[in-house]
Amino acid sequence: MVEILAAFGPALNLFLSLSTWAFFLLGFVLGMIFGAIPGLSGAIALALLIPVSWGMAPEQGMIMFAGVMGSVTFAGAIPAILLNVPGTATNVATCFDGYPLSQQGKAGIPLGAAATASGLGAIFGILWLIILLPAVRFIIMKVGPPETFVLILFGLFALSLFVRGNMIKGLFAGGLGLILSFVGFDPVTGALRYDFNTLYLYDGIRPVPVIIGVFAIAEAVALSIRGGVSISKVKNQAKSSDVVEGIKSVFRYPKTLLRSSAIGTCIGIIPGVGGTVACIVSWMAAAHASPRKANFGKGEIEGVIASEAANDAKDGGALLPTIAFGIPGSTEMAILLGAFILHGIVPGPELLSPERLPIVWCIILGLLLSNILVSTAGLLLARHLAKLTLIPGNIIAPIIVCISLIGAYTMHLSIYDALLALIFGFIGYLMTLYGFSRVTLVLGLVLGRLAERSFNQSLMLSDSGPLIFLTRPLCLIFLIILIFFILFPVVRKLTTRRG
Amino acid sequence: MASAKISKFWNNPGFYLSLLFFTAVLVEIVLSLDFPYRAKLFPLIVGVICLLLISLDLLGRIFPEVAVRLDKFRGGQMLDISKMESERSSGKNSTEQERLRFEYLSFLKIFLWFTGYFLLLPYIGYLFSIMIFLFLFLKFFSNCRLKTSIQITAGVALATWVIFSLILDVPWYEGLQ
Numbered sequence: 001m002v003e004i005l006a007a008f009g010p011a012l013n014l015f016l017s018l019s020t021w022a023f024f025l026l027g028f029v030l031g032m033i034f035g036a037i038p039g040l041s042g043a044i045a046l047a048l049l050i051p052v053s054w055g056m057a058p059e060q061g062m063i064m065f066a067g068v069m070g071s072v073t074f075a076g077a078i079p080a081i082l083l084n085v086p087g088t089a090t091n092v093a094t095c096f097d098g099y100p101l102s103q104q105g106k107a108g109i110p111l112g113a114a115a116t117a118s119g120l121g122a123i124f125g126i127l128w129l130i131i132l133l134p135a136v137r138f139i140i141m142k143v144g145p146p147e148t149f150v151l152i153l154f155g156l157f158a159l160s161l162f163v164r165g166n167m168i169k170g171l172f173a174g175g176l177g178l179i180l181s182f183v184g185f186d187p188v189t190g191a192l193r194y195d196f197n198t199l200y201l202y203d204g205i206r207p208v209p210v211i212i213g214v215f216a217i218a219e220a221v222a223l224s225i226r227g228g229v230s231i232s233k234v235k236n237q238a239k240s241s242d243v244v245e246g247i248k249s250v251f252r253y254p255k256t257l258l259r260s261s262a263i264g265t266c267i268g269i270i271p272g273v274g275g276t277v278a279c280i281v282s283w284m285a286a287a288h289a290s291p292r293k294a295n296f297g298k299g300e301i302e303g304v305i306a307s308e309a310a311n312d313a314k315d316g317g318a319l320l321p322t323i324a325f326g327i328p329g330s331t332e333m334a335i336l337l338g339a340f341i342l343h344g345i346v347p348g349p350e351l352l353s354p355e356r357l358p359i360v361w362c363i364i365l366g367l368l369l370s371n372i373l374v375s376t377a378g379l380l381l382a383r384h385l386a387k388l389t390l391i392p393g394n395i396i397a398p399i400i401v402c403i404s405l406i407g408a409y410t411m412h413l414s415i416y417d418a419l420l421a422l423i424f425g426f427i428g429y430l431m432t433l434y435g436f437s438r439v440t441l442v443l444g445l446v447l448g449r450l451a452e453r454s455f456n457q458s459l460m461l462s463d464s465g466p467l468i469f470l471t472r473p474l475c476l477i478f479l480i481i482l483i484f485f486i487l488f489p490v491v492r493k494l495t496t497r498r499g
Numbered sequence: 500m501a502s503a504k505i506s507k508f509w510n511n512p513g514f515y516l517s518l519l520f521f522t523a524v525l526v527e528i529v530l531s532l533d534f535p536y537r538a539k540l541f542p543l544i545v546g547v548i549c550l551l552l553i554s555l556d557l558l559g560r561i562f563p564e565v566a567v568r569l570d571k572f573r574g575g576q577m578l579d580i581s582k583m584e585s586e587r588s589s590g591k592n593s594t595e596q597e598r599l600r601f602e603y604l605s606f607l608k609i610f611l612w613f614t615g616y617f618l619l620l621p622y623i624g625y626l627f628s629i630m631i632f633l634f635l636f637l638k639f640f641s642n643c644r645l646k647t648s649i650q651i652t653a654g655v656a657l658a659t660w661v662i663f664s665l666i667l668d669v670p671w672y673e674g675l676q
Contacts, residue, residue, distance in 0.1 A: 224612075395643065
């Protein structure tokens with residue numbers, strides 16, 4: 001605990017420098033813009049910023065990413081409330097009650113409530129992250145190669161189970177990511193694999209161009225095909241008195257705020273579940289607990305508070321498995337893992353060592369500040385930000401492609417990286433269209449080398465071959481949880497049929 | 500299985516994507532057989548599992564009954580509100596929707612535009628490629644007005660030059676000399 005607190009000072013020092021603030025603000029503004037424009041998301045903003053972070057100190061890069069993650073979620077609430085179009089998927093439940101209030105001419109109330117609940121929810125999630133870090137640090141000291149391998153397996157399975165769509169396709173995408181990670185030199189024997197006599201493939205397939213491709217370029221393809229957005233003009237103007245009323249309403253429902261923040265944090269910790277599930281579960285819980293159940297979905301302010309508190313609290317929770325085990329709690333965290341690799345940051349014991357702990361604090365501070373700033377800015381600039389939602393998709397798409405390809409090239413000054421990003425852009429688009437998870441693909445690619453190394457090291461350590469994965473307590477616990485998750489849909493089906 | 504109805508899978512572009520993945524995994528397995536034991540063990544295990552999974556998906560695309568059975572293993576279905584709503588409103592199953600959603604012509608156009616931009620890069624360098632691609636795309640694909648197309652193109656070119664060249668000092672790819 002002392003070591004963790006001691007790392008706060010250097011992080012704060014770094015945070016106070018002018019250049020760090022410039023990068024933080026770049027991330028913050030980009031996050032707000034990408035959050036406010038329907039169809040774009042924090043994942044795309046992060047993918048675009050990874051190449052920009054090249055050449056920065058790792059701490060500065062992480063602060064910039066935290067700026068994006070903190071601002072994108074609340075910004076997504078603005079079109080959700082004003083236009084009934086969630087800026088990001090995590091704001092879907094905000095539409096349920098936010099938009100009906102806007103239709104009643106009270107747009108300021110949900111905007112004020114969303115901004116306040118977002119900020120407070122995020123603070124709640126981050127506080128829990130800080131509290132749980134020492135405990136997690138103690139656990140990961142006991143993690144060896146077998147546990148690492150089982151944890152990666154657990155992460156891939158959990159993502160496949162919880163992300164939308166077919167589990168088989170989700171698992172396959174994860175496996176495909178692993179296969180892509182096998183290209184190049186084998187980490188254990190040094191043998192060259194799947195290089196097709198191409199010099200470029202000797203170093204393996206780099207995760208960053210793939211991430212840029214499957215998230216940013218794939219989205220640009222989708223936006224271009226969908227064409228211009230047909231969103232009606234902003235009808236609702238937020239009155240100042242309504243905004244104040246919205247802020248007050250959050251404090252009238254402290255139970256809803258706390259419950260939703262707790263739901264968001266807990267769901268954030270579960271790998272792959274993400275903010276969409278958090279906000280919907282939280283909204284349903286609030287509707288269930290409220291004496292005004294019937295008003296939910298018709299403009300009940302508690303619904304907005306529940307959704308926004310949960311989707312911002314999830315970031316603190318999602319950071320925990322990402323930092324401690326390298327298993328991302330959400331899509332944004334999967335991309336953050338790619339950024340970790342670019343900066344030579346290894347999640348787990350190394351990231352929680354005294355030398356690397358300032359990086360963790362930089363992310364926490366960045367996330368905290370970004371959330372507070374976005375809530376304040378949201379209250380002041382909501383009306384102007386709403387205009388961003390009127391930019392047609394087919395204008396944004398070519399800009400994304402231009403920046404993405406330059407970004408992919410920038411990393412290693414290789415035109416082949418740009419080509420790789422383009423190829424995976426089209427593959428990523430087709431994957432989304434036909435239900436293959438892009439997140440598990442990226443996770444497989446990012447964690448593939450570590451998984452293979454851990455697998456081989458475990459077998460070398462073991463006298464009983466693969467049985468080592470069943471004889472270590474932590475491995476066994478995760479395997480049991482994994483089996484439970486796999487069998488859960490079948491059991492649920494059977495119980496439903498009997499019921 | 501023998502009496503199961505066969506769908507018109509050849510009309511479904513998703514089938515070809517799955518077939519592409521199937522082929523890729525098969526190549527991975529065959530190539531891995533030549534590697535040393537430690538180097539091939541994990542890729543072989545992953546490859547075989549992936550081959551099984553993608554074979555199931557292909558079977559599902561050929562035999563709709565299999566797809567229905569496989570669809571029961573849908574992890575996130577409990578909260579997949581958007582999918583439930585879209586199916587409820589349209590009354591179509593996902594395979595039909597996939598086929599309808601896929602627009603060959605639009606996809607081909609976008610493919611040509613983006614690939615064209617990429618092919619320009621080695622010849623005229625980044626800055627000119629951005630200017631030419633962005634202007635032409637906005638003017639002729641997005642049907643923007645001339646003034647808007649020029650303004651956006653100039654703005655993006657300037658912003659990328661400032662961020663990547665001026666601030667980050669990234670050497671520009673000048674194109675083939």
